[in-house]
Amino acid sequence: MTSATKSKPTPTPTPAMAPKALRADAARNHEAILEAARERFAEEGTAAQMDDIAREAGVGVGTVYRHFPTKDDLIEALVARRFELIAERGAAAVAAASDDAWAAFSEFMHFSVGLQASDRALSQVLAGHPDLVQKHAEASGTWDATVELVRLTKRAGALRKDAEPEDVPMVICGLGMVTESQTDSPTMNWRRFLALVLEGLRAPGAAKLPKRPRSS
Amino acid sequence: MTSATKSKPTPTPTPAMAPKALRADAARNHEAILEAARERFAEEGTAAQMDDIAREAGVGVGTVYRHFPTKDDLIEALVARRFELIAERGAAAVAAASDDAWAAFSEFMHFSVGLQASDRALSQVLAGHPDLVQKHAEASGTWDATVELVRLTKRAGALRKDAEPEDVPMVICGLGMVTESQTDSPTMNWRRFLALVLEGLRAPGAAKLPKRPRSS
DNA sequence: CAATAATCGGAACCTGAGTTCCGGTTTCGG
DNA sequence: CCGAAACCGGAACTCAGGTTCCGATTATTG
Numbered sequence: 001m002t003s004a005t006k007s008k009p010t011p012t013p014t015p016a017m018a019p020k021a022l023r024a025d026a027a028r029n030h031e032a033i034l035e036a037a038r039e040r041f042a043e044e045g046t047a048a049q050m051d052d053i054a055r056e057a058g059v060g061v062g063t064v065y066r067h068f069p070t071k072d073d074l075i076e077a078l079v080a081r082r083f084e085l086i087a088e089r090g091a092a093a094v095a096a097a098s099d100d101a102w103a104a105f106s107e108f109m110h111f112s113v114g115l116q117a118s119d120r121a122l123s124q125v126l127a128g129h130p131d132l133v134q135k136h137a138e139a140s141g142t143w144d145a146t147v148e149l150v151r152l153t154k155r156a157g158a159l160r161k162d163a164e165p166e167d168v169p170m171v172i173c174g175l176g177m178v179t180e181s182q183t184d185s186p187t188m189n190w191r192r193f194l195a196l197v198l199e200g201l202r203a204p205g206a207a208k209l210p211k212r213p214r215s216s
Numbered sequence: 217m218t219s220a221t222k223s224k225p226t227p228t229p230t231p232a233m234a235p236k237a238l239r240a241d242a243a244r245n246h247e248a249i250l251e252a253a254r255e256r257f258a259e260e261g262t263a264a265q266m267d268d269i270a271r272e273a274g275v276g277v278g279t280v281y282r283h284f285p286t287k288d289d290l291i292e293a294l295v296a297r298r299f300e301l302i303a304e305r306g307a308a309a310v311a312a313a314s315d316d317a318w319a320a321f322s323e324f325m326h327f328s329v330g331l332q333a334s335d336r337a338l339s340q341v342l343a344g345h346p347d348l349v350q351k352h353a354e355a356s357g358t359w360d361a362t363v364e365l366v367r368l369t370k371r372a373g374a375l376r377k378d379a380e381p382e383d384v385p386m387v388i389c390g391l392g393m394v395t396e397s398q399t400d401s402p403t404m405n406w407r408r409f410l411a412l413v414l415e416g417l418r419a420p421g422a423a424k425l426p427k428r429p430r431s432s
Numbered sequence: 433c434a435a436t437a438a439t440c441g442g443a444a445c446c447t448g449a450g451t452t453c454c455g456g457t458t459t460c461g462g
Numbered sequence: 463c464c465g466a467a468a469c470c471g472g473a474a475c476t477c478a479g480g481t482t483c484c485g486a487t488t489a490t491t492g
Contacts, residue, residue, distance in 0.1 A: 023459055023468060050450065051472095060471030065451065127393070130401050166403050167412070170394075174409055177343070177393035178386075185346050187382050191426045193390055193413075196383070199423060200416035207415060210407045239438060239489055266480065267442095276441030281481065 030067050032057040037074055038081075041121035045180070046075060048121070075125060079132060082122055083140040086112055090145030097149060101156035105149060106198055109171065116176035117190055123176035133169060162209050163201055171197055246283050248273040253290055254297075257337035261396070262291060264337070291341060295348060298338055299356040302328055306361030313365060317372035321365060322414055325387065332392030333406055339392035349385060378425050379417055387413055 022030065036057035040048040050071060054061045068074035093108040116123040126133050137143040146168045153159040175197070179190040238246065252273035256264040266287060270277045284290035309324040332339040342349050353359040362384045369375040391413070395406040 025458065026469065029470085049448090054472090061450090062452080062454095062471055063469080066469075069451095071450065127396065130403060133403075167408070170403055170405065170409060171412075173404065174390070174394040177396070178390040180343065180393070186428055187346060187349075187386055188389065189386065189426075189428055192383070192428060193386060195423065195425050196387070196413055196416035197409075198416070199419045199425075200412035200414070202423075203415045203419050207411065207418075209411050209415075210405075212402055212405055212408060241489065242439060245440085265478090270442090277443095277480090278441055278482080278484095279439075282439075285481095287480065 026067075029057070029059050029063055033059060033064055033067055033074075034077065034081075038078055041075065041078060042119040045120035045124045075121060076132065079122065079125055080136055080140070082115065082119070083136040083142055085115065087140040087142040087145060090142050090149065094145050094148050094152065097152040097156070101153040102158035102202070105153045105159065108149065109168075109194060109198065112172045113175040113179065113190060113194055116172070117179035120180055123173075123180040126173045127177045127180065130173075133173065137169065159201060160203060160209075164212065166212060167201070171201075242283075245273070245275050245279055249275060249280055249283055249290075250293065250297075254294055257291065257294060258335040261336035261340050291337060292348065295338065295341055296352055296356070298331065298335070299352040299358055301331065303356040303358040303361060306358050306365065310361050310364050310368065313368040313372070317369040318374035318418070321369040321375065324365065325384075325410060325414065328388045329391040329395065329406060329410055332388070333395035336396055339389075339396040342389045343393045343396065346389075349389060353385060375417060376419060376425075380428065382428060383417070387417075 033053065037048075037053050040053050040056060050064060051061055053074075054064045057064070064074070068077065089108060089111050093104040096104040096107075116126070137146075143165075147165045150159065150163065150165045150168065154161060154163065171194075175190055175194055178188060178193055249269065253264075253269050256269050256272060266280055267277055269290075270280045273280070280290070284293065305324060305327050309320040312320040312323075332342070353362075359381075363381045366375065366379065366381045366384065370377060370379065387410075391406055391410055394404060394409055
């Protein structure tokens with residue numbers, strides 16, 4: 001791969017880490033596309049159409065494809081962005097846990113689920129691609145924060161002892177799916193559902209939770 | 217819609233209730249199609265293809281379409297069947313509630329969610345079409361059973377007072393969505409999730425559940 | 433057993449959505 | 463200010479999957 005055939009007009013002075021140097025208009029469009037995509041995907045889920053995104057970005061479809069070779073690439077780029085937000089909030093929760101662990105934990109859950117409630121594509125992707133969740137949760141630092149948050153909340157005695165870090169993404173993804181369809185149908189109300197689950201997580205644990213099958 | 221233009225060659229001797237009189241082979245195929253569809257949809261969700269279903273039923277696509285004019289019709293027919301099962305179990309739970317209300321309630325929930333865990337299409341449909349849920353829940357008698365079951369379980373003191381009948385379909389559909397993707401991924405384990413929610417429903421209710429927005 | 437009408441089968445059709453292509457346009461270095 | 467390189471746009475292509483059509487086939491009736 002890295003054959004030193006310098007004959008190619010690709011000297012690449014800066015070996016790695018330098019995908020920069022976009023032309024002015026290209027950079028502008030890149031941002032516009034990302035923004036338009038966020039809107040459309042949030043509203044219509046992964047069913048949003050590339051043509052619509054292009055139009056909303058004030059750009060041709062071809063341009064969209066030059067920036068993101070595939071629809072999935074575009075989606076993943078957006079997911080990565082979302083995870084940055086979540087990771088940020090996770091870190092904040094860890095910091096706040098020393099004060100009121102349960103409040104911090106609860107707030108983090110509300111934020112994460114709420115984020116999905118306002119972004120159909122996000123919940124759809126997280127629902128359908130557990131691998132992506134794992135990947136970005138780790139890459140963004142969300143996973144580390146979660147582990148720590150669970151540890152602290154348990155130590156504060158606010159979280160049942162048999163809860164596990166894995167329960168957090170489970171609940172978040174699960175609730176995300178709940179919101180995916182009807183954000184405000186009377187029968188599908190994520191705030192109420194989340195409250196229920198949090199009650200379950202906080203309960204002293206009269207009924208033991210079934211063990212998780214086989215963890216990787 | 218119901219214009220009484222009797223000019224049409226549709227005398228319909230038996231006013232309502234008489235879509236019978238299928239030719240022998242037609243009846244056989246009807247059943248085969250339904251069975252094949254159940255399998256394919258259970259496995260692949262609503263993405264299952266009509267051609268595959270036809271092949272598995274040992275029948276041409278045309279035949280499938282004569283029995284079910286549209287893919288959605290076929291899906292709905294299957295959903296209706298499932299609701300019969302659930303309604304049946306709901307009635308049984310109501311009967312058993314006089315003995316051990318919580319056990320009956322809990323068992324009913326497990327059954328309903330488990331049914332979806334083994335049928336991707338079912339959970340997908342319930343997730344994406346709350347209207348259908350409402351419709352079939354009422355038509356099949358599931359809804360009545362649910363209301364009664366909740367009443368009994370509350371009276372037995374096993375269910376928190378601020379729980380509502382609507383919470384049951386909410387949880388069932390919600391959990392169904394959880395199972396929709398990875399039935400046995402370590403991070404998405406519906407039994408564990410359900411246990412969590414049940415804990416929340418049983419808890420004495422230290423934290424009040426948020427009120428349901430606006431019920432129809 | 434023949435006539436008749438319902439039923440079958442599956443090739444062909446149609447639509448929608450992701451992706452490709454290439455002539456025209458804009459940016460940047462000299 | 464000029465020319466090359468990079469970028470843009472959107473018509474056209476491709477492919478998949480639901481739906482239609484009609485000659486062949488098979489169940490009923492007398």
